[in-house]
Amino acid sequence: MDEARYAWLCSSVTLQSDKRGFFIQLAESVLESAGADWLSKFGGLKNDKQRVIACYNDREVRELVRGTLANVQKIFRSKNASFAKTKREEADHFYSKHKLDKALQLANQSVVRAPLPGVDPKVEDGLTLSLCLRSRAMILFETKDFELALSDFQLSLKYKLPEKYKADAYQMMGECYLQLGMKDKAKVSIGVAKNMATIKKFSFTNFRKEMNRTKGSEKSGTGTDGLPTLYDGESKAVPCLSSNLSMKRSDIAGRYIVANANLPVGAVVSVEPAYSSVLRMEKHGSHCLHCFKRLKCGVPCPTCSGVAFCSSACQTKSLTYHVWECPFMELMIGSGMSVVSHLSLRMVTQSKLQYFETFISGLKKPGTDHPEPKDFLFRTLMALLLLQILRNSGYFGEKGSSGIDDLTEIEIWIGCLLLRHLQVTQYNAHEIYETLAKQTDNTGNTKTNYMAVGLYPASALLNHDCTPTLARYFIGDTMVLRVERPLFTGEEVSENYGPVFTMKTLDDRQKSLMARYKFRCICEACRGKWPMLSQLTEANVTLKCRKRGCKGTYNLPIDQNKLENWHCSKCSLENRVEDQVALYKSYTSDYERGCSLLVQQEINECVNVMSEFITNCNPLISQPNRNVCLAMEVLRACWSSHANFYIL
Structure with a gap:
């Protein structure tokens, strides 16, 4: 498959995830009806307002677009x-x-x-x-x-x-x-x-x-929210991030985050509630619509039978947005829209109309993205579908129009806002997951179950790396980021957008990142063409030069019967190889003990041992190293067991 076709598929799935839905039929029909000349003209439009008005009013497409939007009506699973x-x-x-x-x-x-x-x-x-x-x-x-x-x-x-x-x-x-x-x-x-x-x-x-x-003190029935504390407090410049992180800029990387102090393994550098989040539609029957907690006994929605909540408190909190979405839930499912499209709608329904009226001036500025005309067309059509749901829900009140023929000024601007959301969320939304484990499984094996998506403005500042420095997990819709290897002052702090070197080849990672996020990764793993985890063995060990700050390395030979000291190719310092090997072997025994602790479900002690192993190996061993990679995987699994964790 050529890169252009692959890029289109990656982009389109952020709009519609179910090919059986009616939206893709509408979009393809509009594309065919409009013709190449109109599409070229549409691609030359300078701002979102022009795009919204063109799709709604231009004679080449207006009959088809308005005819479909006129059929948008309340369809939901009612009470009985x-x-x-x-x-x-x-x-x-x-x-x-x-x-x-x-x-x-x-x-x-x-x-x-x-x-x-x-x-x-x-x-x-x-x-x-x-x-x-x-x-x-x-x-x-x-x-x-x-x-x-x-x-x-x-x-x-x-x-x-x-x-x-x-x-x-x-x-x-x-x-x-x-x-x-x-x-x-x-x-x-x-x-x-x-x-x-x-x-x-x-x-x-x-x-x-x-x-x-019954003896003992009276219990209040309330508890803490279970959120960890930021390492060294919260940043004054970037809320939700640790004060030990700073934002930098460069022509190549744009905005990025660096450590302004040494950070140990396990340091919590971000605790960020979602600005907006939405449960996947296929999870409506199993998870709370608001906080994403697994349901044993749901509190029902007062109006529909399609969603449920874990408590009356969540039901009440959801009324700010669900009152507008509830009557159209089955229609939204039938459209095939993606969870990212739903998130774009939620970013509007969670706030009153008056809140957005103050931001209209910002929407008049051209966007920074320049996707293909076809992609922009499809996103504009999705924005109009979401806008029609808002119009029919009564969201606009007296400021809305009464018929399909005309849009009021505020409706047009909210349409522009929806289109802007559809452009932003495809690059910045995070998938919220829970960790599943079997009651009878004592091997430490777990499964990741993606249940929602959320938008995290502070964490979105972190750039991608195919060998990330941070582990990510969720408590409800709050994202927690922890350091999984030692970080030093001035070092960039990164996370992973999906393709990680341990699981994907270099070609697959580059292809995926270019198609999905429009950049070519130049991280150390990509530059060094690191092998996947399945290609690494415990015998693949690369030693670091013992001189502080030196980048010199030495690949330890497989046959270790005749080890000789090595001179660093960078600084010429002689390194005593036998001492380094002996030290690494002693650390490896700690790694093996950590694995045993995981099997025994001694989670806290396992975290301590694996953290110490990674910390000790950092000045001695260069990545990629199988045991270090696996130790970081174990840490992620252990940390996530204190978060959205469910035993089957």
């Missing part, structure tokens, strides 16, 4: 009280048989499909949702998931649980609080239950005994 009632009854049946896994599965289906109170009064007086939540709470209490059970009991009361079940719900809440160590709240809940009517069937004797038996 009858379905929810049936699933709840099935869940209750399996609960009575103590088949709790099956019962929970059915209860989850019932909760997601149940409408808000009063929406369908013909089914259970419109109270199906509260009854479904109550049933699920009983199952969760039986499985000893007391925190989740408590949440469901609370929600059932919020959604108007029938009076005859309320006392029972408050007593069960008291039991949950007690099991969670929150004795004061347990007393309040039980007190409410006792004061309600028809409570003779409840026995509070056992509750009092349990209260007396």
Whole structure:
């Protein structure tokens, strides 16, 4: 495949990831209808406003474009009280048989499909949702998931649980609080239950005994966010980065980040929440729409049945954006749009229209990107599709137009903003992942599961290197970057955009980076044509000259029976090879111990041993080195086990 074709494929997948969607049909039809002359004229336009107006108004394409946009309508997975009632009854049946896994599965289906109170009064007086939540709470209490059970009991009361079940719900809440160590709240809940009517069937004797038996201090029920602390505090110049990092500029590299102090292995140099992030559509049923936590029991969206949340708090936080996206979720899926396109929309829906009106002047400036006319056309069409979703959602309020024929000035500028987002996100979005491990696997093997994408402005300043200096992992949608080999003052701090030398050949890396990010990598691994990890053996060892600052190296011969001292080709210093080999062998024993600790799941000690191994090897051994590369892989796996980590 020629480079131009490959570059087009890499670019197009950032717009539409599902070839079966209708968007690609629209784009190809517009391209064919417009003709070569119009496309050439379109490619010569100077700013995004001209591009948006051309695609919307030019006679060559307007009928096809407007005709398709006129069909944009609310399509989403709606609620169904009858379905929810049936699933709840099935869940209750399996609960009575103590088949709790099956019962929970059915209860989850019932909760997601149940409408808000009063929406369908013909089914259970419109109270199906509260009854479904109550049933699920009983199952969760039986499985000893007391925190989740408590949440469901609370929600059932919020959604108007029938009076005859309320006392029972408050007593069960008291039991949950007690099991969670929150004795004061347990007393309040039980007190409410006792004061309600028809409570003779409840026995509070056992509750009092349990209260007396449970010793220890009252638990608040809250915890820390689990985020690590930046090494030496936060930078005043670049928020979210360590104060030990500085930004530089050059004609070749543009903006880049360097260390302004020595940084040890494990130093946390970035803790950055996403400016904007979006869950992949295929993960809507398994992860929280807002924080990306894996779901065991989802809190439903009030309107649609296509997404869920891990808590009421996440549900509330999502209302700023999901209220605009919710009615069009199935349409967005049907369009085949990529998660990056969805991210471009989310960057608008997460803020009110008034927020963007202050930035209109910045949109009048020409963009810095100069993609091919076809690519610009397709991105402009996607921007118009996203704009039409916003128009039909009511996002623009009184400032929006009423029909398909005309766009208001603010609608045009938001269309320009969407187009700008589509240009920026394709280069700067990070894939957010979780780490999966099997319960029965004690080998340390894990799998990366990509579940979302996010935009991180500070971390986006870091340039690519095929042998990165940083490890990346996520806690929710917060990205954490840690040093995985010693860094010295003035050294560039880089991360990896995907192609890493251990897994990809030089040709594959260069081809991928040029097609996807429009640059040719000149990192040390590329200049030195380093072999892949599969081609390295433990016998491939390159020693460094012991003179500080010298770049001289020596490839240790495979046959080490007759080792001779070597003179550095850079500084002529004689190096005692036997001493260097003996030192490396002693370090290798630490590496082997670290691998054993990983198998034994001694994660913290494994991190300490591997960090020391990498630190000790740094002045002695030059990359590429198999053991050093694998040690850094182990560190990444260990660090990520404290983040978005899930045991299957």
